[in-house]
Amino acid sequence: MRTVHNGGAVDEGESPAHAAAREVMEELGIATVADRSLAVDWVSADGFGARPSLRFPGEIVHVFDGGTWDETRITEIRLPDHEITGIEFVEPARLRDRLSPSDARRALSALRARINATGTVLLENGLPIAPTVVDRLAVLHTVRAELHHPWREGPSPHERAVTQVQGWLFAPDGRVLVLLEPETGTACLPGGVPEPQDQGDPASTLCREAVRHAAAPLGTPLSLGHLTDPRTRHTHLRYAARFTDTGTPPADPDTGRSHTRILATPEQATQLFDGGEQTTAQLAAVHRGRRRLGLPMAAPQPVAELPGPTG
The missing domain is CATH 3.90.79.10 (Nucleoside Triphosphate Pyrophosphohydrolase)
Structure with missing residues (x-):
């Protein structure tokens, strides 16, 4: 499991699932359907950088499962002429080196929910409100041993x-x-x-x-x-x-x-x-x-x- 993380804001009148699919098309040039939810995260009023008048009651972030992409799908990626300059697939534990602390917490919690097959997990500031054993032991927090031998x-x-x-x-x-x-x-x-x-x-x-x-x-x-x-x-x-x-x-x-x-x-x-x-x-x-x-x-x-x- 190596991951790539992308997304953006929901437009007025747009559903979160439609917004996720739109952002994947705009940023990666890939048509997809966001039909499997991994996590819904409530971010507290002090947890994101909005101006004070927009901070109540906080922010809701939806995380969808984009599936597992094979080499054929990856070669179909087309980056736009603006905004995105490159992509990288990384070991989950390396997300903390690439994302903000809150985004990394949220992504790792969503990946654990994907492994755990628990359905949509509810998060508060990136952490599950009902942690499982894989959350409690911070599975994926440490880089996994690489064993790619034939x-x-x-x-x-x-x-x-x-x-x-x-x-x-x-x-x-x-x-x-x-x-x-x-x-x-x-x-x-x-x-x-x-x-x-x-x-x-x-x-x-x-x-x-x-x-x-x-x-x-x-x-x-x-x-x-x-x-x-x-x-x-x-x-x-x-x-x-x-x-x-x-x-x-x-x-x-x-x-x-x-x-x-x-x-x-x-x-x-x-x-x-x-x-x-x-x-x-x-x-x-x-x-x-x-x-x-x-x-x-x-x-x-x-x-x-x-x-x-x-x-």
């Missing part, structure tokens, strides 16, 4: 060193377990680094690390594929596995803090990582693994926190 299905070639093993760990309803770092909101799949006691078996690495970091005992893992860094030739393995219960969240041995555990659909989970072009291929492999495990496809729903032991 995706290959099947086992890793023996001559390549395995430096990481991670799993798409499925609950019975088809959602997957994701860990959020409590200080930064950074997301990761359960897993870790192979150690001598694993005796060269990546599945053993995954099972050990899933208990160590997520208190989630696993069934037999299924190999999905691997990512290989072309510079170092190091390989990151990906597995699918099923879990049916979790224990008390353990403290990370390295930091002394516990990860926050959430359940998300696989599609929601991919938005928490910066996987690049390989994301589509890996997601397809994840769903093939889900079907092999005999699990249903998770229905769209908000992200849910797992605070304690579950069954």
